[in-house]
Amino acid sequence: MALIKKEVVDQIIQQADIVEVVGDFVSLKKKGQNLWAPCPFHYEKSPSFSVAPNKGIYKCFGCGKAGNAVQFIMDIEGTSYVEALKYLAKKYSIDIEEDTSPAAVQAQNEKDSLFIISDFAKEYYVKALHKNDEGQSIGAPYFKQRGLSAATIQKFELGYSLDSWDDFTKAALEKGFQLKYLEETGLTIVKQEEGKQYDRFRGRVMFPIHNVSGRTIGFGARTLKSNDKKSPKYVNSPESPIYHKSDVLYGMFQAKQAIRQEDVCYLVEGYLDVLSLHQGGIENVVASSGTSLTENQIKLIGRYTKNITVLYDGDPAGIKASLRGIDLILEGGLNVDVVLFSDGDDPDSYIRKVGDTKFKEYLKAHSQDFISFKSELYAQEARNNPVKKAEAIREMVVSIAKIPDAIKRSVFLKQCSIQFGIDEQVLISEYNKIHLAEQKSSKPTPGSAPSAFSPGSYSPGSFEEMAAEAEAAAAAEAEAYEQENQTEDTSTLIKTREREVIRLILNYADKEVEEGLTTSQFMLGELEDIEFQTPIYKRLFDMCRIKLEQGFMPTAAEFMQHEEKEIRNEVIDLVSEKYELSEGWATHEIFVPREVDLIQYGSEREVLRLKWRNVQAMIREHMNSLQTLQDPQELDKVLRTIKALKDFEKQIGDMLGIVVNR
Structure with missing residues (x-):
């Protein structure tokens, strides 16, 4: 697989406007410097999804999803990194020059291999339907009997699997595909103990399942042998790294544009329901494929519309079983209507019985809101x-x-x-x-109040309201700090302080704490003898130190493009701001200092806090060692060390305004 050259990747990332990219999928509203919306990745009652134009990132403070424009496309469309880059390149008319060197080809990852082999399987089954005698005599008549046109069969890439034990597996192996990928996708079943391998799908009509970007990720397969009681009517692909049935809706790739345009999604149960309605001009239709509706499937629909109409076939047991899933839809703030078919009809049989026009009239006449229906x-x-x-x-x-x-x-x-x-x-x-x-x-846990340097989220209102909110926020922070001081888990406290140090360095690297001395220079210099304990923050601290030694400011922008996802996610989390000051404070001519206005004070205190916690950890470590010491000289040495550390702890405590009781 060819890879996109680095300079082109840099151009794509630079030109991709995070507001434009996210705005194609989510309705954003400006609030302060950032834009906000209900998160497209999880259901919530109030917006916690933030887009920061000046930083080029998004962050959900509910589910934790975060990243730049490329990551957003990967998350929202379920694509690979390369596919997301190609999407953005097309959007911004950037020509992609691909690196076809052997090293680039070798860099193809396992996930892409699974996509490639699934695409091969789809083409194999399509060819078997149209070019093979068995497919023409068995598979094609079935689709014709169900009223499907050649255009529909082609659009949904329907196919047929030959009634042979290993015809597909042999063909794939001859093409050079590895057996491990055939097994991982579930296309081939391998019996290691017997030394056998055979096709999962045999003698069935095939329904490829696509992700939202159109890649084949799995298959549904229906048997045409009515006399075989042992064989299940439908066989589906097993779970794999590219196929998770709880995240997928059949027909979403073909339906997503129509769903956006019509601003409603019709939800049915089976493959043929989708195919018949789509062919009848109702293209905004998807299927749960016989499974209970899941939160991820609901989220998928919610990306394109807030309106869902569920089409029921009239089976009371099936309706009762699906009600819980509809409660999940309601919880996400989506609107749910219901249409019920009677006389044993389902959407597929009814549209074939009455035709496209009357079917649409029936939907309009019999649609009712879910609460009334229930x-x-x-x-x-x-x-x-x-x-x-x-x-x-x-x-x-x-x-x-x-x-x-x-x-x-x-x-x-x-x-x-x-x-x-x-x-x-x-x-x-x-x-x-x-x-x-x-x-x-859902009551917030203690200690979850905003930090001293992260202003609370205030709405414009009266002075009394704002003052009350400020007082409450201060009280909450004081309580959280008091609880922190009572915590016995020193490692957790050190991790918190290390995080704050890195956060200040990344956010305010070039801000001066005094003339000629930046925040990053001050903090990295003051803490050069401190050994960070949390691996991720130790790495970031070392990376910041190296950048500074090379003569560059260790700002967050470059780290957000780091090749390691853990680094990218952590940096984005550190620079994302959940709270902003309301314009109401300025309206009342009240000056509220921002974190950047207090950066000297904040930097000095965070350095002291981290040193204080490290000293406490050292005291505890030496205290624990007393229990095992036998040598009087060693015992005396450790006791003198503990005393010196306690004196140092008190000195730092005095500087922080904290009373140390030992």
Whole structure:
């Protein structure tokens, strides 16, 4: 596989505007210097996803996803690094010159190998359907019987696997593919103890499963042998490094543009439902492929629309089983409608029965919001049973409680009250209990308050409101610091201080703490004799020191492009700011110092804090050694060392304004 030359990669990264790239997928709103949105990678009720234009990065303070424009495309589209670069190159009209040297070809990683072999398998099955006598006599008639056109078969790359034990495996091995990749993708089953290997898919019509960028990652396969009771109707690819069924929706690659345009996603159960509706002009349709809806699948839909319509085939057991998944959709703030088909029909059979136009009319006429649908469903079941009725009402309130929008909740509670004939206030009381329980379970942990140099998140309001919030933030920080001082885990405390040192160096490397002395020069000089204990911060500290020795400022920008993901992620996390000062302070002509305004004070204190914690660790280490010492001279030496360390601890404590009680 050819690799993109470094100078081209640098050009792509430099030209890619993080706001433009993220804005193609997420609706961003400006708040302070940064832009914010609900995170596209996890469900939340308030925005925690931040884009910092001046730093060229994004960061979610909920799930932790972070990176630059390239990483965002990798995360949102599920692509490889090279594919993400190609996406951005196309967006910004950058010509890609690829490095075709032997070293570059050899650099092809395992994941790309799995993609390549999956693409080969897809082409093999497509060829078997169209060019092989068996495919033409068995596979093609099945698709014709289901009403699929040649265009649909081609668009979804449908195929056929020959009814042979190892025809595909032999073909792949002859092409030079390694057996380990065939096994890892699940295309070949290997029996090591028997020395045998054979095809997983045999005598079946094949439905390739694509990721959102169109790469083949797995297969669904349906048998055409109705008389074989031992063989399962459907066989699917097993989990692999490129295929995780809980993250994938069948047809999303073909549907994503239509979903964006129509601003609604139709969710069905099977492959043929997707194919028939897509062929009928309803292209914004995907399938869960018979599995329970997962959070990751919901997140995938949420990237393209906030509106989902679930199409049910009328099977009561299937409907009840899927309700929990729909509660997950509600919790994410998405709107859910339901369409129910009767008389044993599913979307595939119904559209073939009535045609495209009437099918669309049916969707429009029979679509109802999920809460109304669930209310009617539960009300019918519990009509003459008080116990079931009480359970049904509680179930309804649980679903309504998932909805973040207060107005919608109020409307649905009133509607539920009418549906079940129960006082609305009773439902509100039950909702309040659920809401209170959720608040208690999500209560912030002690010590999670903003640091002294990270201003809290304030909204413009009255002076009294802002003053109260500032007082509360200060009290929370004081409590957190008090708890930190009571903690026995010295290594954790040292890790916290090491992190703060690196954070200040990376954020304010070139800011002067005094004339002619920058933050990075001051902190690296003061701590040159300190051995960092946390591996990631030791590496970053050493990297910063080397940069400074070479005559360069150790700023975060270069480290964010580091080849190691751990380094990139940590640096992005260190430079991401969750809190910003509101413009309301300036409106009231109140000066609130920023961290950069107090950088001399902050740098000096962080140096002292790290030294203080290291001295405490040394004291503890020497105290523990007393238990094993037998030699009086050694004992006396250690005691004198402990005394000297305690004196030093007190000196630093006095400078920090901390009383040391020993």
